[in-house]
Amino acid sequence: MQNHLVIIGAVWPEPNSTAAGSRMLQLITLFQKQNYSITFLSSAGKSDYSFDLESQNIKIHSIQLNDSSFDELITNLNPDIVLFDRFMMEEQYGWRIAENCPNTLRILDTEDLHFLRKARETAFKQKKELLFEDYISDVFKRELAAIYRCDLSLIVSEFEMQLLTETFKVDSSILYYLPFLVAPISEETINVLPDFKQRNHFISIGNFLHEPNWQTVLQLKKVWKSIKKELPEAELHVYGAYVSEKAKQLHNEKEGFIIKGRAENVADVFTNAKVLLAPIPYGAGLKGKLLESMQFGLPNVTTPMGAEAMHGNQDWNGFITNTDEDFITKAITLYKDENRWSQAQQNGVGLLQQRFDKKLFENDFINNIALLQTDLKVHRNKNFIGQIFQHQTLQSTKFMSRWIELKNKNN
Template structure:
């Protein structure tokens, strides 16, 4: 009998808008390679930029929040596995799956640790260093409870894996590290990269609805005048989906600070620019824009948060800056120094091939899933905290959801 994977998405994947959308398609590809039937469910509305999952032999269905129609649907689908896209989806639907399909393996794709991003945002906006107590928010408690309730949680960052296992003592048996996945960059691809002299201008990119991306744009606006003064002919092109009115107001032709909105072709903007600027002030997980910069041979200047958990023991594909003055200095140097630029490009190739090569992770991931499928009872019995959280959540979330459903009907 063919295994059936049901994915419950917070949104329909938009790989050209968000790194999370690309990540979801990578996970789907792994399951399809292992011959899974896949159904994708979401309560959100599709946009013009949603990926055409139906064209990939994936069944798609719209579902309702706080509605018993989901119970009937999930019983009919009778999945082998359920994958939650972010912990909020597990909170909303996990208890229903436990009730209607108790044998289905439940997997949480964290995308990144939301409580970590929240803690860093709090410290950043209060202009201070991160404190251990910043972690212990309501979001932390919700996210950790979700991780414990699931049979397996996927972590995209080695830093976050270490944080959960070492600081918060989560058993590694219910966690699995699987980063962004890419095919190796070959010599042929490298030879096709536009050279240093064939590229011009700086660029930055990021979905404007994501708060860390907006803060990054504000930092770029602050630093740009100094960079422009040193390189008068240079421009900074800001790309990103869902550009806001406040972002458009930063556009200034005279200053060469150009807010361009959604990129029609990510490959084109990455292969024509000379340097990517990403002074990311806070966040979590891995940064898709920095991985793309490696893929397209575009060196970058970023921060320690931006580069977190990406390079391991290897050299960065550009510079990691420590403060605003250092960022400006590194941006100017990388733009003008062809020797450093070429070496940075080569570093990016090494990072992709040695840290994000799909062949390093695909078998281990499927083997882990199959191991849980074959030993579900023992796996769950060893995760006794998960059983406690399942019991408590089944009581509280279930009755809250039913109350909302009744209220909606009335």
């Protein structure tokens, strides 16, 4: 009998707009390869850029927040596994799954640790070092509670695995390290792409709705004049979905600082550019743009925050810099030095092969899922903190949701 996976999405996936959208499609592909039937649910509105899930034989349903119609739907679907896309979805629907489908395996895909990103943003904006107490926000409490309530949480970053298990003592049995999953790549694949001499200009890319991406653009504006002075022919093309008005105001043809907006074809943009610039000041998880730069043979210059948990002890596909001055110098070096550039490109292939090739993770992950399904009661009994959170949250969230539903009907 075919296994059934239900995914509850915070949004309808947009793989050409966000790394989170690409990640979701990677997970869908992984489960479909194991012959799972998949149903995708979301209360969000669709955009023109939402991926056509039905073209991949995925059933879809629009759902409502705080509405008991979900109970009937999920009971009828009767999934073997429910995957929550980020902790907010677990908060909204987790108690309904627990009540209507108690034997369903509940998995949380964190995407990145929201509390970590929030803490780093606070420290960055207050121009101070990150302190332990910065972690302990409302977002931290909500996210950790969701992790405990689920049977398994997927973590994309080794740094975040370490933070959860060592700093916050979360039992590793309810966590699973599953980074970006990419198709195998070889140097031959890269060699057919445009070479150093055929490529021009710098690029930056990132969805403008994501605050760290906007801060990255502001960092670029700060360093660009110094790079341009040394490389007068070069331009910086800034790509990203959902360009804001404040971003458009940074556009300056004379300075060669060009706000391009949405990249209609990321492959074309990446394979024709010479260097990707990503002076990422804060964030969490893994950076999709840096992974894609490796896939398209595009060396990059970034920060320790950008490269976090991506390279282990391997050489980076470009440079990781700590200061604005070093960033400027390394950007110019990478743009001018063909040998450095070629070596950086090869490093990227090595990183993809050693750290992100989906073959390294798929079988182990699926085996882990099968084991949990066989032994779910024992697994849950060991996670007694999760049982406590489940009990408390089930009551509080349930009655709050029922109250909102009643209020909506009365209105």
